[in-house]
Amino acid sequence: MATPLSYLGVELSRPKVAFFELSSCEGCQLQLLNNEASLLDFLSLVEVVQFREAMTEKRDDYQIAFVEGSVTRSDQVARLVEIRQRAKVLVAFGSCACFGGVNQLKNRFADSDWVKREVYGSFPIDTDTVRPLRAVVPVDLEIYGCPVKKEDVERIVTDLVLGKTVCHPKYPVCMDCKANENICLFDLGEPCLGPITRGGCDAWCPNNRLGCWGCRGPAEVANVAELQRIMTEHGFSAETMLDRLECFGGFGAYTEELATMVRNERGGT
Numbered sequence: 001m002a003t004p005l006s007y008l009g010v011e012l013s014r015p016k017v018a019f020f021e022l023s024s025c026e027g028c029q030l031q032l033l034n035n036e037a038s039l040l041d042f043l044s045l046v047e048v049v050q051f052r053e054a055m056t057e058k059r060d061d062y063q064i065a066f067v068e069g070s071v072t073r074s075d076q077v078a079r080l081v082e083i084r085q086r087a088k089v090l091v092a093f094g095s096c097a098c099f100g101g102v103n104q105l106k107n108r109f110a111d112s113d114w115v116k117r118e119v120y121g122s123f124p125i126d127t128d129t130v131r132p133l134r135a136v137v138p139v140d141l142e143i144y145g146c147p148v149k150k151e152d153v154e155r156i157v158t159d160l161v162l163g164k165t166v167c168h169p170k171y172p173v174c175m176d177c178k179a180n181e182n183i184c185l186f187d188l189g190e191p192c193l194g195p196i197t198r199g200g201c202d203a204w205c206p207n208n209r210l211g212c213w214g215c216r217g218p219a220e221v222a223n224v225a226e227l228q229r230i231m232t233e234h235g236f237s238a239e240t241m242l243d244r245l246e247c248f249g250g251f252g253a254y255t256e257e258l259a260t261m262v263r264n265e266r267g268g269t
Contacts, residue, residue: 034150097133099252185209
């Protein structure tokens with residue numbers, strides 16, 4: 001018989017959880033399986049009843065649903081609505097679920113039929129405007145990242161099991177960078193969204209000398225105008241900054257003015 005789960009002497013129940021994917025690469029789900037060192041400890045917190053990447057059995061009596069991927073088809077809308085009806089807690093799992101992710105880049109093209117022809121040719125395909133989960137159903141919690149960071153997920157799931165308030169970092173990635181004593185990538189000639197992107201990823205990309213692309217969305221206070229000044233000061237164009245801001249969809253509220261500037265730089269095209 002398994003030892004009852006307890007915290008400070010109080011017995012806790014293991015919530016039943018399920019993992020689902022919509023339009024995605026499924027990399028966020030795979031992150032949970034990548035670090036075998038803590039996998040068993042993580043699994044001891046919950047009872048997994050459905051997880052296609054890891055098990056063949058499946059049940060629908062879940063309490064918490066982790067949904068990866070963005071919504072791009074009508075059948076996915078129906079599936080997501082059903083998941084929402086069954087789950088007490090629905091978690092948007094990763095950047096695609098939270099913001100639309102890389103998938104939402106196709107939304108920049110006004111002619112969706114042209115996009116289909118360019119990508120699929122004459123092959124019939126059902127694909128529509130890309131939306132994050134919260135545009136379709138109420139979402140209780142979002143876990144950011146592309147992919148999510150396993151340690152971040154473990155912390156959040158632990159808080160859920162213990163009934164604690166889940167708190168996301170409010171500081172930007174630059175704080176993680178400074179803590180890791182990294183050289184600022186602007187000084188190395190690399191553009192970076194670290195000053196305005198939500199931290200908590202341990203500066204995953206800058207640690208490897210790659211500028212941040214904003215996969216975790218905006219920090220609590222995102223001074224986009226100041227970042228634009230920094231970008232210009234280091235010789236990067238408005239288009240370079242816009243490409244990064246639009247990549248994962250988290251900065252949609254900040255891009256309209258910059259997009260207008262880019263169009264003006266191109267001569268209104």
